[in-house]
Amino acid sequence: MAIYTEKVMEHIASPRNVGVLEDADGVGTVGNPVCGDMMKIYIKVNGDRIDDIRFQTFGCGAAIATSSILTELAKGKSLDEAMAITRDTVARELGGLPAQKMHCSNLAADGLHEAIRDYQARREGQE
Amino acid sequence: MKTIYLDHSATTPVDPEVVQAMLPFFTERYGNASSIHHAGRDAYDAMGAARESVASLIGASPDEIYFTGGGTESDNLAIQGYAGHPVNRKRGKHIITSKIEHHAVLHTCQFLERQRGHRVTYCGVDGNGVIDLDELAASIADDTILISVMLANNEVGTIEPLREIRRIVGDRPIAIHTDAVQALGEMDIDVNELGVDMMTLSAHKVYGPKGVGALYIRRGTRVGPIMHGGGHERRKRPGTENVPGIVGFGKACELLARDGAAVRERVARLRDRLVEGVMARVDDVVLNGHPTRRIPRNASLCFRGCEGEALLLHLDMAGICASSGSACTSQSLEPSHVLAAMGVPIEIAHGVLRLTLGKGTTEEEIDYTVDTLTSVVDKIRGISAALGV
Ligand SMILES: Cc1ncc(COP(=O)(O)O)c(C=O)c1O
Numbered sequence: 001m002a003i004y005t006e007k008v009m010e011h012i013a014s015p016r017n018v019g020v021l022e023d024a025d026g027v028g029t030v031g032n033p034v035c036g037d038m039m040k041i042y043i044k045v046n047g048d049r050i051d052d053i054r055f056q057t058f059g060c061g062a063a064i065a066t067s068s069i070l071t072e073l074a075k076g077k078s079l080d081e082a083m084a085i086t087r088d089t090v091a092r093e094l095g096g097l098p099a100q101k102m103h104c105s106n107l108a109a110d111g112l113h114e115a116i117r118d119y120q121a122r123r124e125g126q127e
Numbered sequence: 128m129k130t131i132y133l134d135h136s137a138t139t140p141v142d143p144e145v146v147q148a149m150l151p152f153f154t155e156r157y158g159n160a161s162s163i164h165h166a167g168r169d170a171y172d173a174m175g176a177a178r179e180s181v182a183s184l185i186g187a188s189p190d191e192i193y194f195t196g197g198g199t200e201s202d203n204l205a206i207q208g209y210a211g212h213p214v215n216r217k218r219g220k221h222i223i224t225s226k227i228e229h230h231a232v233l234h235t236c237q238f239l240e241r242q243r244g245h246r247v248t249y250c251g252v253d254g255n256g257v258i259d260l261d262e263l264a265a266s267i268a269d270d271t272i273l274i275s276v277m278l279a280n281n282e283v284g285t286i287e288p289l290r291e292i293r294r295i296v297g298d299r300p301i302a303i304h305t306d307a308v309q310a311l312g313e314m315d316i317d318v319n320e321l322g323v324d325m326m327t328l329s330a331h332k333v334y335g336p337k338g339v340g341a342l343y344i345r346r347g348t349r350v351g352p353i354m355h356g357g358g359h360e361r362r363k364r365p366g367t368e369n370v371p372g373i374v375g376f377g378k379a380c381e382l383l384a385r386d387g388a389a390v391r392e393r394v395a396r397l398r399d400r401l402v403e404g405v406m407a408r409v410d411d412v413v414l415n416g417h418p419t420r421r422i423p424r425n426a427s428l429c430f431r432g433c434e435g436e437a438l439l440l441h442l443d444m445a446g447i448c449a450s451s452g453s454a455c456t457s458q459s460l461e462p463s464h465v466l467a468a469m470g471v472p473i474e475i476a477h478g479v480l481r482l483t484l485g486k487g488t489t490e491e492e493i494d495y496t497v498d499t500l501t502s503v504v505d506k507i508r509g510i511s512a513a514l515g516v
Contacts, residue, residue, distance in 0.1 A: 004440075009440070009444075012437070012440055012441070013441075013444055015510060018509065018510050033474040033477070033514070034473050034474055036434055036462070036473075036474075036477040037434075038511075038514055039514075040514060056510060056511060056512060056514055057510055057511060057514075058432065058434060058510075058511035058514050059434050059437070059511075060434050060435075060436035060437055061436050061437055061440045063434070063437075064437060064510060
């Protein structure tokens with residue numbers, strides 16, 4: 001079984017920013033339940049900053065921990081800064097992830113990028 | 128934090144009586160059982176006593192018991208040693224097994240297919256994990272030489288109908304092997320009543336030491352060695368015998384003969400308390416495996432909306448040792464081949480949790496586990512909620 005860092009375990013034990021943002025400005029969904037990992041990232045944008053962020057995740061420990069830490073990393077960031085957060089950033093912040101978890105469960109950054117694109121698409125729709 | 132060990136199908140603690148029986152064979156009675164001198168004879172005699180206690184537990188005779196380095200080796204010896212024996216190789220190259228075997232059997236069969244030109248039929252199972260006997264009967268061919276079907280499944284605990292398989296085979300010259308690693312100690316086993324020709328056993332699942340097992344080989348069944356060396360174990364398994372381990376295995380079998388039935392009854396009651404407790408308090412749970420024809424210690428449950436590894440990690444934080452077999456906890460990241468064969472949808476199979484009780488399990492531990500599991504599932508579902516999983 002995968003061995004996780006203390007930081008990963010800590011996020012699994014008490015994940016941050018779990019839940020739904022009812023009035024989200026952007027939502028990103030990645031993965032699927034057949035693969036065993038699926039997540040949804042909700043963002044609230046103020047100006048060009050991410051004011052609030054929430055996540056929901058179905059998946060293994062790595063999937064939960066990467067979602068949780070991603071919300072911490074993204075909160076308060078500008079959209080450009082948030083777009084620059086990658087899977088590697090997430091893994092690094094957690095003190096590393098087991099090799100076999102890097103691909104299938106490290107989806108949170110993708111989810112965030114999806115949410116930002118969703119926000120941008122909605123804005124373009126309004127203009 | 129107290130450890131609550133509910134992973135007895137993975138391995139068991141060595142019983143203190145077993146440890147006591149083994150200890151002298153490290154320090155004072157260290158002879159090599161092949162030596163002529165009295166130290167060697169002492170080790171040889173101790174192995175003989177162990178052989179008798181293993182044999183008598185399964186209704187075999189001592190000269191039909193061959194000690195090995197564990198369940199995996201016994202499975203390999205049975206399948207490769209039988210299929211590879213020159214006489215059997217001439218008779219045919221077809222083997223029948225099931226889709227839910229342990230990898231020690233499945234991968235050995237795949238090896239024979241790829242490297243030795245054998246043909247293998249992997250029979251399916253029903254939703255309870257019971258082998259499809261019609262498929263098995265229909266797949267018997269003129270060149271079938273061996274059928275290998277486990278007595279009890281390690282993931283879901285279902286007991287397989289070995290006696291019916293013998294009835295189907297009748298007196299055709301087809302050997303029947305069964306991997307009884309998970310069945311030993313969990314049910315009465317008699318090789319003659321079951322009508323099997325070979326049976327795999329492992330010590331560490333029954334409060335004995337790791338790295339020791341046995342293969343029962345019915346007299347007259349042609350099995351050649353798969354390793355080459357000295358003439359140990361009547362030329363079937365070379366190598367200086369693991370005397371302390373073998374003595375420990377013998378003692379473990381003696382304890383099963385003495386206490387097994389009582390332990391089983393207690394464990395079954397606790398297992399039912401666990402399953403009923405979880406079912407009463409958690410929604411969307413299913414018990415995997417056969418509802419009644421299952422080994423007493425096994426509770427395999429699928430929790431919708433939870434992933435097995437996340438369940439395990441949270442239970443571990445609360446001191447509870449369990450196992451999953453979900454894709455994320457297997458080295459291969461493949462979901463369970465057993466649940467897949469049973470037709471469990473993959474998104475449900477991701478939420479599998481296996482709790483296996485043992486003779487040290489208490490009612491308090493079970494109640495604590497039900498409480499913990501209830502809140503852990505709640506927590507995990509809180510994170511995955513509304514994803515429609
Ligand atoms: C059904 C079954 N067969 C074989 C084995 C392998 O036994 P061992 O660990 O002694 O090699 C196990 C245990 O993992 C098992 O559950």
